[in-house]
Amino acid sequence: MYVRNRPRDSQSMIGAGLFCLATGIVAQRFIHPPTDFWRGFVAGLSAVVIGVSIVFNLRGLMLRGRQGS
Numbered sequence: 001m002y003v004r005n006r007p008r009d010s011q012s013m014i015g016a017g018l019f020c021l022a023t024g025i026v027a028q029r030f031i032h033p034p035t036d037f038w039r040g041f042v043a044g045l046s047a048v049v050i051g052v053s054i055v056f057n058l059r060g061l062m063l064r065g066r067q068g069s
Helices: 010-030 036-068
Strands: none
Touching: 010 036
């Protein structure tokens, strides 16, 4: 897995976070499910993916700050 192999590389963490952010935004904008259940499912899933992107980006920024000091 991409993140498992490089948990201390800030550039990898930020890249994974940006990928998750783009995936979450695309899911919100371009997936239009037919029923209310699936609309809620897609909304919840995209929110989780955007939350994961926030975690990855913050972790990458913390690692970058430690490397610079």
